[in-house]
Amino acid sequence: RLQILFALDDGLVIETVVIPCDRGRTTVCVSSQVGCAMNCQFCYTGRMGLRRHLTAAEIVEQAVYARRLLSGDVGSITNVVFMGMGEPFHNIENVIKAADILVDEQGLHFSPRKVTVSTSGLVPQLKRFLHESKCALAVSLNATTDEVRNWIMPINRKYKLSFLLETLREELKFKNNYKVLFEYVMLAGINDSIEDAERLIDLVKGIPCKINLISFNPHCGSQFRPSSDEKMIEFRNILAEGGCIVFMRFSRGDDQMAACGQLGKPGSSQAPLLRVPEQFRVALNLGV
Ligand code: SF4
Numbered sequence: 001r002l003q004i005l006f007a008l009d010d011g012l013v014i015e016t017v018v019i020p021c022d023r024g025r026t027t028v029c030v031s032s033q034v035g036c037a038m039n040c041q042f043c044y045t046g047r048m049g050l051r052r053h054l055t056a057a058e059i060v061e062q063a064v065y066a067r068r069l070l071s072g073d074v075g076s077i078t079n080v081v082f083m084g085m086g087e088p089f090h091n092i093e094n095v096i097k098a099a100d101i102l103v104d105e106q107g108l109h110f111s112p113r114k115v116t117v118s119t120s121g122l123v124p125q126l127k128r129f130l131h132e133s134k135c136a137l138a139v140s141l142n143a144t145t146d147e148v149r150n151w152i153m154p155i156n157r158k159y160k161l162s163f164l165l166e167t168l169r170e171e172l173k174f175k176n177n178y179k180v181l182f183e184y185v186m187l188a189g190i191n192d193s194i195e196d197a198e199r200l201i202d203l204v205k206g207i208p209c210k211i212n213l214i215s216f217n218p219h220c221g222s223q224f225r226p227s228s229d230e231k232m233i234e235f236r237n238i239l240a241e242g243g244c245i246v247f248m249r250f251s252r253g254d255d256q257m258a259a260c261g262q263l264g265k266p267g268s269s270q271a272p273l274l275r276v277p278e279q280f281r282v283a284l285n286l287g288v
Contacts, residue, residue, distance in 0.1 A: 033086025089125035189283025201242035
């Protein structure tokens with residue numbers, strides 16, 4: 001894993017991560033904004049608030065640079081994921097433009113299946129992306145009830161789980177051979193119960209999808225803890241028995257604070273932490 005810092009023309013800094021994966025794949029994780037406005041409670045970048053959108057050129061440049069830097073080293077870049085700093089669909093014009101350049105044969109000529117844009121759930125923009133882009137889509141789900149998602153991902157107060165999932169169910173009917181990737185960061189005592197696993201099976205029913213269970217990387221100031229490996233395996237097994245295609249990713253970036261959704265240095269403009277619902281205060285060791 002290699003972390004690259006880019007100084008932008010206006011002095012702001014963004015981070016790009018190169019992740020060597022198995023079977024000869026090397027993925028570059030690009031940022032789409034400096035900071036992020038979504039304020040997901042478990043995310044390090046979210047603590048920064050939003051500084052600005054990146055231009056399409058600034059997004060593409062991250063992949064170009066990583067490819068040039070590494071071509072003789074860990075093999076050329078095979079995949080691009082928009083999972084660095086920022087909510088890509090908050091900057092949708094530039095993200096669609098950048099994704100087009102990444103897959104264009106006059107551009108970087110990646111296969112559209114190998115370019116994945118990840119969203120926290122901006123539903124109208126997600127719909128537009130599915131209509132306008134051939135690239136792959138990932139949705140960061142992380143909860144199975146509106147109550148939990150409203151808290152840990154405040155965008156859910158605007159676009160509820162049922163609306164998000166119903167939109168995907170409808171839109172994917174018109175896509176051929178296309179699966180959305182649901183990301184699910186596992187937080188001890190918050191979203192990792194057996195009931196959560198059972199609810200998740202019901203929620204994604206009828207949506208062509210894969211589910212990626214991700215171990216949480218604790219960072220300084222974080223109130224959350226990662227689920228144990230046993231808990232993750234149990235959760236995975238329930239989903240698999242329920243007919244889901246499920247993968248598991250144990251944390252690999254916690255040693256250097258360079259895991260997706262955890263980039264950036266919170267400065268003075270920290271976004272507010274939201275009130276913890278009563279029933280989760282014990283899980284966070286806050287007392288009742
Ligand atoms: S998880 Fe993604 S959308 Fe949420 S605050 Fe972090 S960077 Fe933004």
